[in-house]
Amino acid sequence: MxxxxxxxxxxxxxxxxxxxxxxxxxxxxxxxxxxxxxxxxxxxxxxxxxxxxxxxxxxxxxxxxxxxxxxxxxxxxxxxxxxxxxxxxxxxxxxxxxxxxxxxxxxxxxxxxxxxxxxxxxxxxxxxxxxxxFESIAIWIAILYFVLLVVVLVVSAFIFYRHMRPLYEMLKWLDSYQLGCKPQPIPVQTQITEFRKLGDALQRAIDRSEQLFERQSQFIGDASHELQTPLAIIGNRIEWLMNSSSLSPEAAAELYKVNQTLGRAVRLNKTLLLLSKIDNRQFPESVDVDIVGMVKECIESYGEVYESRDISFQQNLPQRHVVHINESLASTLVSNLIRNVYIHAPEGSVARVSIDAGVLTISNQGDAALDGDHVFDRFYKASKKHTSTGLGLALVAAICRLYNMPLDYSFQQGCHIFTVEL
Amino acid sequence: MKILIIEDDPSLREIMSRALKQEGYVVEMATTFAEADSKVAGYSYDCILLDIMLPDGNGLQLLEHIRKLGKRENVIIISARDSLEDKVYGLENGADDYLPKPFHTAELIARVRSVLRRGRTAGELALSIGNVVLRPDSRSVQVAGEPLVLLKKEFDILLYFMQRPHHMVDKAVLAEAVWGDYADDADNFQFVYAQIKNLRRRLSQAGATIEISAVYGFGYKLAEKEE
Incomplete structure (x- = not known):
């Protein structure tokens, strides 16, 4: 209320x-x-x-x-x-x-x-x-009541909105606030002590969470950096072993599995690095990117990779749709959404992709709705597919956050639907 | 060919030097900024592998030093920070290539070879093994002097192998290199097998003296046919 x-x-x-x-x-x-x-x-x-x-x-x-x-x-x-x-x-x-x-x-x-x-x-x-x-007193009291009420309302509305303006400005500011986006300072131009204090407290809380956020992404970034060298060493040693001809086929097969697992660790680490870079806004240069071309290329490429899953796309795309965005991030965004379809859609099904009025919609069949509140969280996994890192949609969300593109998930008529307002 | 490895991690240094020595290069190593600086000043190398995160200094400064000394060494930056700024800064300041960690040995060797070749042939970037010549710039392949037409993916695969001859290439790594990010976590590698099969057929039909052989069932190796 x-x-x-x-x-x-x-x-x-x-x-x-x-x-x-x-x-x-x-x-x-x-x-x-x-x-x-x-x-x-x-x-x-x-x-x-x-x-x-x-x-x-x-x-x-x-x-x-x-x-x-x-x-x-x-x-x-x-x-x-x-x-x-x-x-x-x-x-x-x-x-x-x-x-x-x-x-x-x-x-x-x-x-x-x-x-x-x-x-x-x-x-x-x-x-x-x-x-x-009694009647006449009641009538006069009623009249007095309404007159008084109107006067009280007008006066208190005036006083209320005059004095509460700083509060509403702060609320507006909070609504537009996004973590990690280097916010404007909180508007506190008021002589009222309570609001000044509230503004100061708010500023302190925001500063603290900004700092925590920064430290957290710094930590993820640092940890991933530090992991790169050991990962490189392990990988190269395995390669060295596999290239040596003295290996028995069993040992080689075992080693190959180790290498595959290592590959997953490397990929996970790379993705975490990418996430922390997006959160730290390290993708400054934007160019005009044709999303339609990117979608088509992605479908073609993944279509080949996941040929065995026999999934086809019903495409409803315009000739071109150009967006001013960092090219590698755009590609990450599109490829993660498309790849998701290839991995999770039922075998032999038909998925849909469309760009309509600047909204990219990708949908595929599914059994049950995913948890809409957590589907874009890091390491959220609905399926037990071992190959999925659980970071794909988190990446998509991070990119959308970076460019202020509204991203949405819904489940309608047995279809998972992802939309991005480009 | 003399190569200087500047890397502070002993294990990684050892692997890199072992791999490069196996390829027939003469390898020297430096572990700190100071040591690297004195080596660079005192000797000359064909190629320097430069880790930019050193305990006592930034490798990018060393790069500036090398250029100030007027040396023409080829420099490949090796970095755990796969960051665009480092890459752009490094390449603008005279580095020849940028290799993010973690890398595959085959990748390292391919980059070193490519940098050295570029230095020698001044732009003529043809790769040649056996009777097969591949020109990445014009995307053309010749077998025994006759042009061979390949599809896009087939060409990309052949290019990848030609840059890493005699090295085993993991099919997952190949998939990622040719089909793009995340292709390496596909359910199966049927799509790789199919393309390799086509490529092998085209090569043998054209009478190439190279062949792509399977290794243990998890990778491939490009080598000249043994007579």
């Missing part, structure tokens, strides 16, 4: 909750205040009536414009004893002038005259409709 939408979502949720809470408090405070006022005036009114009753003076007329109404009922002493002498409550009160019931605040007081006769006085004062008040 995007950071900004997460912030917006949380802000909106917090706003909803706090607004609802606030609306509730506001409503109760309001109701309480109104009731308080009503009670005061009711008390005043009822004590006025009681004092008039006791003094035997004329009682106020109902309908004198105050909207108040009252009843005086004589009650028994027992009733008076059982009930509180002064109670307030809300009830719906029939107002004769209006001919309808209205919510009203009612005060009930019980008093006795000088003869000991108890009376119950009920004074009612019409008040507000609670529902109406």
């Amino acid at each position: 995007h950071l900004f939408s997460r912030i917006v979502r949380n802000l909106a949720a917090v706003l909803v909750l706090s607004m609802a809470l606030w609306a509730m408090l506001f409503y109760y405070a309001m109701v309480d205040e109104i009731r308080d006022e009503a009670d005061d005036s009711l008390e005043h009114y009822s004590s006025m009536i009681i004092s008039r009753v006791l003094a035997g003076r004329e009682l106020p007329q109902i309908g004198d414009g105050s909207n108040n109404s009252y009843t005086i009922t004589p009650v028994s002493e027992q009733y008076a004893m059982q009930h509180s002498h002064l109670t307030y409550h809300d009830e719906n009160f029939y107002i004769p002038e209006k001919g309808e019931e209205e919510p009203a605040r009612v005060i009930t007081s019980i008093f006795s005259d000088k003869d000991g006769q108890y009376y119950e006085l009920r004074v009612a004062m019409p008040t507000f409709e609670k529902n109406d008040l």
